[in-house]
């Protein structure tokens with residue numbers, strides 16, 4: 001088969017790497033891609049906001065299957081355009097992207113369908129928003145309705161901060177039209193978890209659990225970013241919690257979508273808070289997370305082309321996925337200035353040494369090869385990923401690999417996975433009692 005991957009980040013590198021390993025893959029292309037992806041696939045330029053350009057490219061390449069990584073082409077309706085033209089593509093339709101692109105819509109959906117989430121109110125009127133603050137204790141969470149690149153959510157500790165945030169979003173238009181409407185919701189306490197499923201609209205295939213690290217600095221300090229690292233470890237979930245997430249959140253969400261006329265095909269991401277009352281949904285994303293994709297795909301032990309073909313054909317229920325029981329950890333190396341304006345054009349050394357280490361894969365994001373040198377071109381540059389017998393071993397191996405790599409101004413977190421390791425170390429120490437049996441990761445039907 002000829003496979004086309006759309007996107008250019010670490011997630012698309014992980015997808016291309018895994019897709020290339022399939023016996024079914026004859027040719028693999030990625031558009032626009034990056035330097036690392038260029039070693040797995042042929043990279044071609046494309047405008048990810050222009051569906052007809054992507055369709056022309058797929059036709060020209062005679063692609064048998066196209067896989068979409070990021071949100072922009074999905075929101076632009078690339079899946080609708082391909083489906084109308086009769087081309088096979090994996091990803092949700094433009095209409096389905098509303099579950100991510102409008103937090104007001106997503107919260108109202110959760111409320112309608114009885115899906116556990118933080119108590120909330122929504123409004124497009126500034127005065128009403130100020131009044132609504134009285135219904136919530138502090139801290140209170142203010143969310144801009146629209147896409148805001150990680151800048152649209154504030155957990156306000158004081159009334160002044162809450163009012164200031166509402167003023168910024170709704171009156172000063174700090175986020176443009178994304179802040180025209182807001183969600184105001186109670187702050188939940190607990191541990192965050194990323195739970196992602198692949199679905200063909202009928203059946204689901206849950207991926208192993210993972211955790212992202214959004215803030216720039218160690219101990220979750222500093223501004224939010226696209227993600228400075230992530231890890232995937234079955235010890236994040238025990239069987240009971242996993243069953244509860246599926247039963248109370250995943251199945252009702254997908255059944256609700258179907259009943260409301262949305263056939264969701266692709267990756268659906270549940271951003272969860274595990275509270276003392278059980279798991280609650282913070283948000284939906286309509287795609288595989290980045291950097292969660294890197295450690296998750298590193299653990300995949302079966303043919304990804306088969307899974308994606310089944311997703312397109314609606315036969316996912318007949319498939320199982322197999323995962324390595326070993327955890328994986330991804331540490332993002334970012335440019336100086338990120339998440340603001342990154343300083344780029346720096347030479348990267350040592351990445352080849354890192355990649356030659358056992359159980360290590362270096363996924364690329366903002367990189368280009370120039371005169372036989374690897375050069376930085378963006379904010380997030382590399383996602384160094386390693387597996388290990390347990391979380392401690394994976395953490396040790398990933399940081400040993402990171403220590404081989406350098407470029408001027410390189411910044412990264414030193415504590416990816418550390419908090420969970422400390423919290424779960426007792427649990428991990430008791431060998432595999434609380435581990436999810438990989439055989440239990442099979443696909444499941446929900447309707």
Ligand SMILES: Nc1ncnc2c1ncn2[C@@H]1O[C@H](COP(=O)(O)OP(=O)(O)O)[C@@H](O)[C@H]1O
Nearest residue numbers: 118141150151152153185186187188271282283
């Ligand atoms: N109700 C809540 N209680 C506590 N923290 C929250 C709540 N909602 C969001 N957060 C925090 O804010 C972060 C961003 O919120 P999220 O809804 O995931 O929006 P986005 O990823 O679009 O910025 C979450 O990862 C979480 O740390």
Ligand SMILES: [Mg+2]
Nearest residue numbers: 271282283285
């Ligand atoms: Mg989020």
